[in-house]
Amino acid sequence: DIQMTQSxxxxxxxxxxEVTITCRAxxxxxxxxxxxxxxxxxxxxxxxxxxxxxxxGVPSRFSGSRSGTxxxxxxxxxxxxxxxxxxxxxxSSFWRTFGQGTKVxxx
Amino acid sequence: xxxxxxxxxxxxxxxxxxxxSCEASGFAVSTNYLxxxxxxxxxxxxxxxxxYSSGDTYYADSVKGRFTISRDISKNTVYLQMxxxxxxxxxVYFCARDPALxxxxxxxxxxxxxxxx
Numbered sequence: 001d002i003q004m005t006q007s008x009x010x011x012x013x014x015x016x017x018e019v020t021i022t023c024r025a026x027x028x029x030x031x032x033x034x035x036x037x038x039x040x041x042x043x044x045x046x047x048x049x050x051x052x053x054x055x056x057g058v059p060s061r062f063s064g065s066r067s068g069t070x071x072x073x074x075x076x077x078x079x080x081x082x083x084x085x086x087x088x089x090x091x092s093s094f095w096r097t098f099g100q101g102t103k104v105x106x107x
Numbered sequence: 108x109x110x111x112x113x114x115x116x117x118x119x120x121x122x123x124x125x126x127x128s129c130e131a132s133g134f135a136v137s138t139n140y141l142x143x144x145x146x147x148x149x150x151x152x153x154x155x156x157x158x159y160s161s162g163d164t165y166y167a168d169s170v171k172g173r174f175t176i177s178r179d180i181s182k183n184t185v186y187l188q189m190x191x192x193x194x195x196x197x198x199v200y201f202c203a204r205d206p207a208l209x210x211x212x213x214x215x216x217x218x219x220x221x222x223x224x
Contacts, residue, residue, distance in 0.1 A: 001168070034210030036152075043201055043217055044144075044152065049210035087152055091210065094165040096142065096154040 002026055002090055006099030012107040017078045021102045023088035025069040032092040035064055035073045038101075039084045047086075048073060078104070109133040109213040111202050116218030119192055127187040127218055129202030134213075136178050141185045142205040143176065146217075147198040157205055158185060169195075189220070197222045 003026035013019045023033065031051035036044035046055045048064035051071055061076040075082055083106055088099040115127040129141065143155040156166045156176040164176050175188040185202060199219050203211035 036211070038152075043214035044211070045214075046210050046212050049212075050208065053209075055210070055212065085151075089152075089154075089210065091205070091207070094157070095167065096157065096205075098144075098152040098154060101151040 001095055002029060002093050002097055004088055004090055004097050004099040006088055006102055008102060009100060010103045010105060012105045013078050014107045015078055015080060017107075019075050019078055019104060021073045021086055021088075021104075023071045023073075023099045025071070025090055025092075028069060029090045029092035031066055032090060033064075033066070033071050034089045034091065035062075036087045036089065037082075037084045038087065044087065075104075109204060111204065111213055111215035113200060113202055113215040113218040116200065116220050118221045118223055121192065121194065121222055121224040123192050123222075124188070124190045125192065125220060127189065127200055127202075127220075129185045129187075129215060131183050131185070131204070134204065135180075136183050136185055137180045140205040140207060141176075141178070142203050142211060143185075143187045144201045144203060144211075145196075145198045145220075146201070147195070150198070155200070156187065192220075192222050194222050194224060196220060 005024045033051045035048040038044040051066040052064040085103045110132045142157040158176045173191045178185045199217040201217045204213040
């Protein structure tokens with residue numbers, strides 16, 4: 001199985017900060033990586049697909065990038081609505097896998 | 108508008124069975140991939156199973172041999188039959204549309220499974 005290692009597990013930041021979350025795949029997955037945002041008690045919401053493509057309706061302050069098997073999600077100017085937990089997920093394999101999640105907290 | 112609605116969750120005894128349903132609207136399950144994903148309390152997301160438009164199915168190792176994903180095209184519904192339930196199967200179960208190129212772009216609200224011992 002492909003393992004996804006996400007870091008950090010928790011991130012404290014202020015409104016207006018730029019924050020970056022990273023995810024490393026245990027083997028090559030091409031660009032078949034998605035990022036999701038989840039708020040307490042809610043279903044996850046797709047933010048980014050194919051490593052760097054913005055999902056419909058997602059603000060442009062969210063962006064994704066890839067370098068080999070390393071992937072990043074960047075929020076350019078953190079807004080109040082962005083405090084949530086973020087997950088990466090690979091879909092290169094028949095057996096999808098998620099990262100462990102990163103909780104973005106208010107500093 | 109694409110929508111998914113899960114149902115069938117509840118309290119079940121250890122070793123028991125439960126069948127979850129995921130009714131889709133706004134798209135056809137026959138021409139799409141549908142996945143089940145679960146989340147134990149206070150823990151992250153775990154992919155459980157997927158059914159492809161071809162009917163091919165795949166499972167996480169943690170549920171293989173105990174869970175079965177299927178679909179009823181006439182009802183536009185996907186199911187997850189869960190047998191031999193364990194404590195670690197408890198949590199919220201989500202279904203999601205899982206198109207091959209675009210990530211999971213539509214999710215249901217989730218249904219909760221509680222395993223009592």
